[in-house]
Amino acid sequence: MDEEINIIEIQSEYERIDGEWLILHFKASVGLVIFTFLIECIISGVLYNLGEINTSISFYIMKYVLVPVVTNVSLIIIGYLAINSSRLKHNVKIYIVSLLLSAICFIVFSVHSIFISVYMIFTIPILFTVVYGDYILTTITALCSILAKTFSECFIIWNPIKFNIIDSHMRLINFIISICFLLAFYAVCIVVIYFERGKNAVSLQRELERFKLQQRLHNDELTSINNRTALRKAFQSMEEDISGSVYIFVMIDIDNFKLLNDTWGHAKGDLILSEFGEILKINCANAMPFRFGGDEFCIIFKNQTLNIVIETCESIQNDFKEMVADNNLNEQLTVSFGIARYSHGMTATQILKNADSALYSAKTIKDAIHIYEDLVECQT
Incomplete structure (x- = not known):
């Protein structure tokens, strides 16, 4: 009975750590939205000074700054409500925040996919799931990220100067390479989770052994009460x-x-x-x-x-x-x-x-x- 109580205490501590990481996970999503908004403002100013904006400045700001930031803020609000909901289980909150981060990356990528550097943004939601040590969560997040990237590349042309992957061999090659990179990154994350879970299992076993030793040292063998x-x-x-x-x-x-x-x-x-x-x-x-x-x-x-x-x-x-x-x-x-x-x-x-x-x-x-x-x- 005491051993079961000790296991429950250890599991509660793991859940507490997951809860702290969930808050950090959500804050990272908020940070990404704020960072993206600032970068969009800077890029808008630079392009305007260079005379690279071919539409009215108000239309450009509406399309490339306000629409994505409003959409992302809406996703942040959903995440905030989910985290503070008393009806949702802890695991459900983790899945919601993880997938919302993928959705935010999807918005950022769709709006700014003409920049090659944005291709790797989908590694962020995958990476943040590793700490939870959940194979299914990481797999679903990686799958949603890859599908979101593919959908954006094939069907969304937010920027008129963006080439469709069917019309541009170079963009097609970049797309294939980025998908392969995401798959490789996902595989590395799965390996990390495997070893982390193994390490946690060893830590749990050692904690139980330490607990049993402490019980033997402090318990009377005959009566099973304190000695x-x-x-x-x-x-x-x-x-x-x-x-x-x-x-x-x-x-x-x-x-x-x-x-x-x-x-x-x-x-x-x-x-x-x-x-x-x-x-x-x-x-x-x-x-x-x-x-x-x-x-x-x-x-x-x-x-x-x-x-x-x-x-x-x-x-x-x-x-x-x-x-x-x-x-x-x-x-x-x-x-x-x-x-x-x-x-x-x-x-x-x-x-x-x-x-x-x-x-x-x-x-x-x-x-x-x-x-x-x-x-x-x-x-x-």
């Missing part, structure tokens, strides 16, 4: 906490446990300890249970009231009695608790001493819950 090593680490975190959080420490001891071992043997005793560990896990959803050693356990409560701590201890007592009855044990097995409050600046030794003192008082009665006197004073 003393984990308790020392928890004490260290508690001592370093300067946030003003309230900690209550509880020591637990199973009454008459030695009699159980002497009568039924250690195998039965281990079974009872293991089942008691399950009881602690069930009742300590908002606390950290530990096995201190032998039949002694402890719990650290953070920012919980004394009443909640006492209710938890009583619930553990009741569940333990039911478990003892289910195992048909005649011995008077009960659970005693000693409760103490942690004060900032207090050492781990002191909090243990206080809780142990309260536990000692509880064990003189057995099946009791005793509170260290300074915590009683704090509550009155």
Whole structure:
């Protein structure tokens, strides 16, 4: 179960990174639209000064600046609405932004395809999909980019001086070369995704191995709850906490446990300890249970009231009695608790001493819950 939770946490981290890249992906689309608009303005000014514009300047600006920028801004708005939509799944948003970038490149290429340098603009939407590590996404984006480029070359003549690829052998050759280049670029991207996914798989496996090792180091083998090593680490975190959080420490001891071992043997005793560990896990959803050693356990409560701590201890007592009855044990097995409050600046030794003192008082009665006197004073 813990391993599944860890895998979910890692996958959530991957999704978070994909989400950050999606925002950057969208911003790159916005940047491309702004950059294209600025270049179009500069080119318009240069061509006007050189006397290369054969139509009215207003018509030229309308056709080569305003129409493409308005179209691209419309696509950006669609992308923005998609990213901020609560109805769309994360993967759907990724596909929309990826294909919108291809559409923006299609607009830019169709308007300015007389410039040979614009031929490679379709590598941009393909490249931006690599980080997601999705073969299908990269393939669909590459296919749409190639089809958009082909459609533009064959059917769209935005600029009157553009030669159709059927009428110009040189343009046909350039077109074929550019398509081959896009295919080669797509193939390289697929290879990169393959190795990136392999590297991520290795990283995930190593993270799981590290998690399992940490579990072995901090979990008690018999009861599957935190061990003393984990308790020392928890004490260290508690001592370093300067946030003003309230900690209550509880020591637990199973009454008459030695009699159980002497009568039924250690195998039965281990079974009872293991089942008691399950009881602690069930009742300590908002606390950290530990096995201190032998039949002694402890719990650290953070920012919980004394009443909640006492209710938890009583619930553990009741569940333990039911478990003892289910195992048909005649011995008077009960659970005693000693409760103490942690004060900032207090050492781990002191909090243990206080809780142990309260536990000692509880064990003189057995099946009791005793509170260290300074915590009683704090509550009155």
